[in-house]
Amino acid sequence: MRVLHVLDHSLPLHSGYTFRTRAIMTAQAARAWRVAGVTGVRQGRTTSAVETVDGLTFYRAGDARALPAPFRELAEISALAKRVEAVARMFQPDILHAHSPVLNAMAARRAARRLGLPLIYEIRAFWEDAAVGNGTGREGSLKYRATRALETRAAWQADGVAVICEGLRGDLIARGVDPAKIFVVPNGVDMxxxxxxxxxxxxxxxxxxxxxxxxxxxxxxxxxxxxxxxxxxxxxxxxxxxxxxxxxxxxxxxxxxxxxxxxxxxxxxxxxxxxxxxxxxxxxxxxxxxxxxxxxxxxxxxxxxxxxxxxxxxxxxxxxxxxxxxxxxxxxxxxxxxxxxxxxxxxxxxxxxxxxxxxxxxxxxxxxxxxxxxxxxxRDWARNISRYEPVYQELAHRS
The missing domain is CATH 3.40.50.2000 (Glycogen Phosphorylase B;)
Structure with a gap:
C-alpha cells in the first residue's frame, strides 16, 4: 500500500497536528507501507523542496503569496493541488489521504480527479469552530457559514471520511454525509x-x-x-x-x-x-x-x-x-x-x-x-492504525 498524505504543516514544526501526523505515518511505515506527505504553503519557508524528518519524507508546496482573501486561499489551493499532482505522478500512491483544514481537501480533490485516485478526507476538527475557540472567528458569521459549507461539501465529495471522535461523526451525519463512508480513527499515542x-x-x-x-x-x-x-x-x-x-x-x-x-x-x-x-x-x-x-x-x-x-x-x-x-x-x-x-x-x-x-x-x-x-x-497507534487498512483496501481495489 502506498499512501500520500496531504497536510497543512508537518515536522519539524511542533504541534498536536504534526504529532498526530507523525504517529500515523510512522505506524503505517512500520507495516511496510510506503508513505510520504505533501505540505501546503502554511508550512512556511523551507530550505528544501523535499525534507526528511524522523525518517519521514515531506514534499513542500512553497511559500504563501501575499494576496487578500479569498484570492490568497484560492492561490494556496492551486499551488498545493499542482504539487500534490506532481508528487503523486512520481510516488504512484494507491490513496490520497488529505487532512484538515478543508483547503487541503479541496486541493487533494482536484489532484485526485486528474489522477483517477481515491480520496480520503480526515477531519481533526471543524476549523470554523476552532476559529471561534481561539478567538479569530465568530459563530454564525459569513466566514463561519462559508467554511462550514465548504467542509460539508468536501465530506460529501470524498470517497472516505476519517474523523477523530464520535462527536464529529455525529455532526457530519446530521449534515447529510453518508454514514457508511465515515469511520473513526481516534486520537492516540505511540506507547x-x-x-x-x-x-x-x-x-x-x-x-x-x-x-x-x-x-x-x-x-x-x-x-x-x-x-x-x-x-x-x-x-x-x-x-x-x-x-x-x-x-x-x-x-x-x-x-x-x-x-x-x-x-x-x-x-x-x-x-x-x-x-x-x-x-x-x-x-x-x-x-x-x-x-x-x-x-x-x-x-x-x-x-x-x-x-x-x-x-x-x-x-x-x-x-x-x-x-x-x-x-x-x-x-x-x-x-x-x-x-x-x-x-x-x-x-x-x-x-x-x-x-x-x-x-x-x-x-x-x-x-x-x-x-x-x-x-x-x-489508543495506542500500533493498534489505531489498523482502522485505516480496510478502508484503504476497499477504495484502492474499487478505483
Whole structure:
C-alpha cells in the first residue's frame, strides 16, 4: 500500500497536528507501507523542496503569496493541488489521504480527479469552530457559514471520511454525509515513546518555588477555550482546602497576558506559577513536577465535538488527569476510574474535585495504572492504525 498524505504543516514544526501526523505515518511505515506527505504553503519557508524528518519524507508546496482573501486561499489551493499532482505522478500512491483544514481537501480533490485516485478526507476538527475557540472567528458569521459549507461539501465529495471522535461523526451525519463512508480513527499515542515517567527533580522544583508542594499542572497552549481562567479562579478555594496546593502553567498563547494579570490579582498569587514556553525536550521535566494534570476546557461546540490529545499523553505517562465534563473529555475519561471529571466553567466545582483527588492519595496508583492500561488497550497507534487498512483496501481495489 502506498499512501500520500496531504497536510497543512508537518515536522519539524511542533504541534498536536504534526504529532498526530507523525504517529500515523510512522505506524503505517512500520507495516511496510510506503508513505510520504505533501505540505501546503502554511508550512512556511523551507530550505528544501523535499525534507526528511524522523525518517519521514515531506514534499513542500512553497511559500504563501501575499494576496487578500479569498484570492490568497484560492492561490494556496492551486499551488498545493499542482504539487500534490506532481508528487503523486512520481510516488504512484494507491490513496490520497488529505487532512484538515478543508483547503487541503479541496486541493487533494482536484489532484485526485486528474489522477483517477481515491480520496480520503480526515477531519481533526471543524476549523470554523476552532476559529471561534481561539478567538479569530465568530459563530454564525459569513466566514463561519462559508467554511462550514465548504467542509460539508468536501465530506460529501470524498470517497472516505476519517474523523477523530464520535462527536464529529455525529455532526457530519446530521449534515447529510453518508454514514457508511465515515469511520473513526481516534486520537492516540505511540506507547513506545513512553517508558517509566522520570522522577521528580527536587532541585528543579525548588528553583520554581514548588518545594514540598502539591502541584496542579497544565502544559499546552493558552487559548480561551482551554478554560485556564476558571482554573486560576479556583485556586483560592483550592488553597483553602489544600494549603500546599500550587498551580504550574507551562506554555503560551493568545490568553497569556490576560491570565498573567488575573493571576497577579489573585489573593493566592504566590501559588500560581508561569513557566512560559519550554523546548519540547524539556517538557517531561515539568510533567514530573505535577501531581495532577488539569484540563478545564469550557463548554462549547469545539470542546464538545473534539477529543484533545494532551490528556491521552498525560495518561500514557502515568499521570493523574482531571478534566471538565465536556463531550470531548467524556469520550476519553471514565470518571473515578481513569480520571476525574469536574463541571465545566465552575471554579468552585473545580476546586472541590481537585481537593478530593489530592486527598485520595491511596487511590493514585490504581488510577494511574487504569489510565495507562486504557491508553495502551484503546489508543495506542500500533493498534489505531489498523482502522485505516480496510478502508484503504476497499477504495484502492474499487478505483
Amino acid at each position: 513506545g515513546l513512553f517508558g517509566d515517567p522520570p522522577p521528580r527533580d527536587e532541585a528543579f522544583a525548588a528553583d520554581l518555588g514548588l518545594a514540598d508542594a502539591e502541584v496542579i499542572g497544565f502544559i499546552g497552549s493558552f487559548y480561551d477555550y482551554e478554560g485556564l481562567d476558571d482554573l486560576i479562579a479556583a485556586m483560592p478555594a483550592l488553597v483553602a482546602l489544600r494549603p500546599r496546593a500550587h498551580l504550574l502553567l507551562v506554555g503560551g498563547g493568545p490568553m497569556a497576558d490576560g491570565l498573567t494579570a488575573q493571576a497577579a490579582a489573585s489573593p493566592v498569587a504566590e501559588r500560581i506559577h508561569f513557566a512560559g514556553r519550554v523546548p519540547h525536550g524539556e517538557v517531561e521535566r515539568y510533567y514530573a513536577l505535577t501531581d495532577i494534570l488539569a484540563y478545564p476546557r469550557k463548554a462549547m461546540r469545539l470542546t464538545d465535538l473534539v477529543t484533545p490529545l494532551k490528556p491521552l499523553e498525560a495518561m500514557a505517562q502515568g499521570r493523574l488527569v482531571a478534566a471538565s465534563d465536556v463531550g470531548g473529555h467524556r469520550e476519553l475519561i471514565e470518571d473515578g476510574v481513569t480520571g476525574t471529571l469536574f463541571p465545566a466553567g465552575d471554579p468552585a466545582g473545580i476546586a472541590a474535585a481537585l481537593a478530593g483527588l489530592l486527598a485520595a492519595r491511596s487511590s493514585w496508583d490504581a488510577r494511574r495504572a487504569a489510565a495507562r492500561a486504557y491508553v495502551a488497550r484503546e
